[in-house]
Amino acid sequence: xxxxxxxxxxxxxxxxxxxxxxxxxxxxxxxxxxxxxxxxxxxxxxxxxxxxxxxxxxxxxxxxxxxxxxxxxxxxxxxxxxxxxxxxxxxxxxxxxxxxxxxxxxxxxxxxxxxxxxxxxxxxxxxxxxxxxxxxxxxxxxxxxxxxxxxxxxxxxxxxxxxxxxxxxxxxxxxxxxxxxxxxxxxxxxxxxxxxxxxxxxxxxxxxxxxxxxxxxxxxxxxxxxxxxxxxxxxxxxxxxxxxxxxxxxxxxxxxxxxxxxxxxxxxxxx
Numbered sequence: 001x002x003x004x005x006x007x008x009x010x011x012x013x014x015x016x017x018x019x020x021x022x023x024x025x026x027x028x029x030x031x032x033x034x035x036x037x038x039x040x041x042x043x044x045x046x047x048x049x050x051x052x053x054x055x056x057x058x059x060x061x062x063x064x065x066x067x068x069x070x071x072x073x074x075x076x077x078x079x080x081x082x083x084x085x086x087x088x089x090x091x092x093x094x095x096x097x098x099x100x101x102x103x104x105x106x107x108x109x110x111x112x113x114x115x116x117x118x119x120x121x122x123x124x125x126x127x128x129x130x131x132x133x134x135x136x137x138x139x140x141x142x143x144x145x146x147x148x149x150x151x152x153x154x155x156x157x158x159x160x161x162x163x164x165x166x167x168x169x170x171x172x173x174x175x176x177x178x179x180x181x182x183x184x185x186x187x188x189x190x191x192x193x194x195x196x197x198x199x200x201x202x203x204x205x206x207x208x209x210x211x212x213x214x215x216x217x218x219x220x221x222x223x224x225x226x227x228x229x230x231x232x233x234x235x236x237x238x239x240x241x242x243x244x245x246x247x248x249x250x251x252x253x254x255x256x257x258x259x260x261x262x263x264x265x266x267x268x269x270x271x
């Protein structure tokens with residue numbers, strides 16, 4: 001495995017926007033206040049716009065009501081549409097099964113079970129786990145299920161979905177591995193699929209249900225909203241295009257990717 005000690009990289013603290021969003025979402029008075037201020041803010045913009053006459057009276061009220069309802073319903077509509085539109089699995093063999101991390105045991109266990117099932121069905125000779133800390137934990141659980149050590153590999157360096165794809169490509173592609181069966185949860189899949197394709201993989205997506213029994217509806221909504229915000233953000237940053245990303249302009253990150261590529265080349269020589 002390409003361990004974190006090989007990439008010599010400390011774990012950062014959570015991004016500020018995640019802590020802020022979590023605070024807002026789980027404090028009802030704050031959330032209600034922000035929603036009210038947002039509606040009045042939109043109304044103020046309309047009243048001071050050149051085309052304000054179109055939104056006077058009942059028309060303006062109906063428009064605001066519809067806009068607010070659309071914002072609330074959008075994550076649910078997008079969720080169903082995105083899952084249904086994923087490419088289907090033809091059941092063919094692949095070069096590797098790739099698992100992306102999600103965090104604690106209850107979240108990642110379904111993808112570990114699915115990877116073991118696919119390996120036992122002879123879909124692939126290799127299982128590759130990706131994600132800081134998560135990769136090690138998933139590999140340990142795969143070993144506990146009787147998956148041989150020679151089958152398992154991974155990288156314990158990536159901190160984001162984009163880095164999942166970059167470091168996985170750096171390790172696997174020098175070994176001639178390009179066709180993969182990618183396993184992650186439903187809200188996370190489209191972003192993962194697109195960014196892995198951009199990094200040179202032929203991807204068959206397979207989703208798992210993300211939420212353990214203790215995960216409430218409010219927390220589910222927040223996580224889906226965060227994932228779809230990430231999907232849009234990656235598109236705006238140009239991370240879905242098959243080219244060398246400007247994100248690699250960092251010399252430190254480029255150095256780590258080159259180390260991962262050397263690790264992948266060594267793995268190929270060992271086979």
